[in-house]
Amino acid sequence: MRFPIATLKIVAVFTAILLLVFIAIAASVGLADFLEQQKDRITSRDTAITLLAAFLWVVQILILLGVSLGIVWVCRCIFRSRDLFGMTQQARLLGLGVTALIFPEVLYQVVIAPVWVFDEILRRMPLDTQNPILDSASDPIHLANLTKALLTGLQTYLSKFGDLLRRLLEWLNISGLILALALWSLVGHTLSETPSTSEHGRVMRLTTFLRGLAPPQKRALVLSGLFLASAYLSIAAMVSIPWLQQKGSASPVSNEQLKSTLERNIMLLTDFDRTYPSKVLPPVIDGLDALQATANALQAEIERLKSNQQSYSNYWNELLDDVRELTSNSGIRLMAANFTQAWEDLRSQAHEHERNSLNTALTSFETKTLSPMSVQEKAVYVETLERWFNRGLRDYYDNLRDCKHSAGIWQTTVQTEIHNSTTALRRALEMARDSKRMQDFMSPSTYIVPPPTSSTTAIMTLTHPRFTGCTPPPLNTARPEPPDPGLGLGPFGLVSSWLVRTKSLALVLITGMLGFGLLGATISSFVRSKEGSVLTEPTLGELGGVLVRGLSAAVIVYLAVKGGLAAYAVGETEPNAYVLFFTCLIGATFSERVWDWSRAKLEGQLPTEASSQQVSVPNTLPSTPNSVSTSANTTLELNQKDAIKGKGTETTD
Numbered sequence: 014m015r016f017p018i019a020t021l022k023i024v025a026v027f028t029a030i031l032l033l034v035f036i037a038i039a040a041s042v043g044l045a046d047f048l049e050q051q052k053d054r055i056t057s058r059d060t061a062i063t064l065l066a067a068f069l070w071v072v073q074i075l076i077l078l079g080v081s082l083g084i085v086w087v088c089r090c091i092f093r094s095r096d097l098f099g100m101t102q103q104a105r106l107l108g109l110g111v112t113a114l115i116f117p118e119v120l121y122q123v124v125i126a127p128v129w130v131f132d133e134i135l136r137r138m139p140l141d142t143q144n145p146i147l148d149s150a151s152d153p154i155h156l157a158n159l160t161k162a163l164l165t166g167l168q169t170y171l172s173k174f175g176d177l178l179r180r181l182l183e184w185l186n187i188s189g190l191i192l193a194l195a196l197w198s199l200v201g202h203t204l205s206e207t208p209s210t211s212e213h214g215r216v217m218r219l220t221t222f223l224r225g226l227a228p229p230q231k232r233a234l235v236l237s238g239l240f241l242a243s244a245y246l247s248i249a250a251m252v253s254i255p256w257l258q259q260k261g262s263a264s265p266v267s268n269e270q271l272k273s274t275l276e277r278n279i280m281l282l283t284d285f286d287r288t289y290p291s292k293v294l295p296p297v298i299d300g301l302d303a304l305q306a307t308a309n310a311l312q313a314e315i316e317r318l319k320s321n322q323q324s325y326s327n328y329w330n331e332l333l334d335d336v337r338e339l340t341s342n343s344g345i346r347l348m349a350a351n352f353t354q355a356w357e358d359l360r361s362q363a364h365e366h367e368r369n370s371l372n373t374a375l376t377s378f379e380t381k382t383l384s385p386m387s388v389q390e391k392a393v394y395v396e397t398l399e400r401w402f403n404r405g406l407r408d409y410y411d412n413l414r415d416c417k418h419s420a421g422i423w424q425t426t427v428q429t430e431i432h433n434s435t436t437a438l439r440r441a442l443e444m445a446r447d448s449k450r451m452q453d454f455m456s457p458s459t460y461i462v463p464p465p466t467s468s469t470t471a472i473m474t475l476t477h478p479r480f481t482g483c484t485p486p487p488l489n490t491a492r493p494e495p496p497d498p499g500l501g502l503g504p505f506g507l508v509s510s511w512l513v514r515t516k517s518l519a520l521v522l523i524t525g526m527l528g529f530g531l532l533g534a535t536i537s538s539f540v541r542s543k544e545g546s547v548l549t550e551p552t553l554g555e556l557g558g559v560l561v562r563g564l565s566a567a568v569i570v571y572l573a574v575k576g577g578l579a580a581y582a583v584g585e586t587e588p589n590a591y592v593l594f595f596t597c598l599i600g601a602t603f604s605e606r607v608w609d610w611s612r613a614k615l616e617g618q619l620p621t622e623a624s625s626q627q628v629s630v631p632n633t634l635p636s637t638p639n640s641v642s643t644s645a646n647t648t649l650e651l652n653q654k655d656a657i658k659g660k661g662t663e664t665t666d
Contacts, residue, residue: 099201108201243531249508250525355483408486416483533601
């Protein structure tokens with residue numbers, strides 16, 4: 014058994030992706046074990062943790078890149094296949110156009126899905142997958158157990174990525190996507206050109222298929238096409254009528270009910286203050302004043318020892334420079350003030366967004382429902398407004414949660430920085446005050462552990478709005494629109510939605526009678542074919558006859574019914590649609606007999622009207638021999654025609 018080459022390539026790509034993931038994880042675990050073994054030799058504990066944290070993000074990016082490249086490669090193999098969606102670029106483009114016409118929602122999902130995925134990855138996942146190693150840098154246990162921390166971070170990342178794919182698959186219409194691909198392939202192959210032995214060179218497969226049909230088959234194909242088109246128009250009109258007849262129905266949800274429903278989704282003020290308190294950071298950073306006092310004491314000792322301990326004083330000045338950067342007005346205090354201000358602004362904007370979104374939803378519902386709308390449309394529109402309202406609230410609540418989480422990380426990091434700096438300064442101060450101990454060491458770096466080298470840079474990174482989530486989400490100014498008319502009508506929605514959108518019952522009736530008229534004319538042609546007529550190749554005149562009979566039957570029946578109602582009814586009265594459709598179908602099916610009967614009745618009335626006209630005005634129009642003979646001849650000819658018609662009818666019966 015031989016496997017297709019494309020299948021083998023797909024298996025090879027996915028195997029390579031899995032190998033890449035396992036290699037990245039193995040490399041991460043190896044690095045963690047190495048750092049764990051070398052932890053006694055590492056002078057800067059923060060350097061090891063920062064290195065491992067950075068490597069973890071590299072592994073996550075490699076995993077994402079590998080999965081993305083695998084998906085792109087599979088799509089590339091599918092769309093480059095010559096035998097899948099057509100033989101030529103023109104056929105593929107035409108097939109895609111027909112597919113987009115029938116499955117517009119599926120095409121929209123396919124186009125917007127990659128944009129949504131990358132937006133979620135770049136906007137949400139970095140905040141949802143906070144690095145556990147970097148977050149707990151002050152906990153010494155993580156340096157002794159780096160492998161566990163690394164695997165925990167990878168598990169969190171893969172879990173979030175799997176959740177993202179699950180939401181994507183729930184949002185996509187998988188069955189509609191498969192049907193759209195099948196239709197695209199069918200239309201593309203039908204419109205593709207193939208080599209031909211004729212003088213035309215290359216012709217479409219559809220043309221080759223039509224040329225190979227016998228005359229009876231062509232006739233049956235043309236009539237079948239007309240039958241399907243007329244049946245489609247008839248069904249589309251029939252399913253549109255109940256939709257339009259509901260336009261005067263009462264709304265299932267009132268404005269007050271919608272307001273009550275939306276307000277239940279808003280977090281209560283007490284719950285909001287408890288979940289997102291007004292103060293996310295303490296007003297005073299613990300240990301900052303003590304650090305400042307220790308730095309001042311060390312500075313005094315450096316001035317005293319400047320003459321005989323120059324090397325030590327230089328090294329201590331480097332420590333003091335870092336401390337001054339932290340304790341200055343532009344250091345930790347300013348960062349805390351900015352963080353607090355961003356938090357308060359986000360809280361106030363969340364409350365303002367709640368009020369504005371509620372007013373926008375209620376105003377849109379009240380405005381849009383002024384126009385005719387069915388009960389189902391109103392119910393779906395209410396659900397759309399509620400989803401739009403909840404999505405906006407969720408975005409703000411998520412940003413508040415991320416900002417609060419980042420504030421905790423920032424506070425932990427600052428406290429660690431202050432503690433390490435204070436410890437280093439106190440140790441240096443003790444050495445500066447003990448001259449004998451200074452002489453026992455060759456270099457100050459052997460006993461003075463400097464504070465983390467990341468210091469202010471790391472803290473500034475943690476306070477950047479891009480990483481904290483303390484910025485408001487993108488403002489969605491687009492108001493939700495009511496659903497397209499004809500919702501849930503399936504394949505008939507292509508015409509039904511257009512008919513319902515016009516809000517005109519007359520247009521629906523005319524379209525339906527056109528469909529039923531063509532349906533009756535096609536049925537009449539089928540009946541005549543079975544009565545023994547010779548099946549010949551369909552001509553343009555025959556096709557035009559079917560169209561004319563169907564169209565004329567629709568117009569005549571509609572005008573007759575509307576005219577009759579206008580003559581006998583009082584006020585504006587809408588005719589019964591189903592009676593119109595039935596009459597139009599019967600009239601189109603037996604159109605020849607109906608026309609013969611109408612003409613016989615009309616010709617039978619003409620002599621009587623002429624005689625009555627002559628009797629009523631004898632003095633006004635004097636008779637002449639020529640006029641009398643002409644009238645007699647006309648009457649004789651009409652009587653002969655009636656006699657012939659009667660004989661013909663008896664013979665037929």
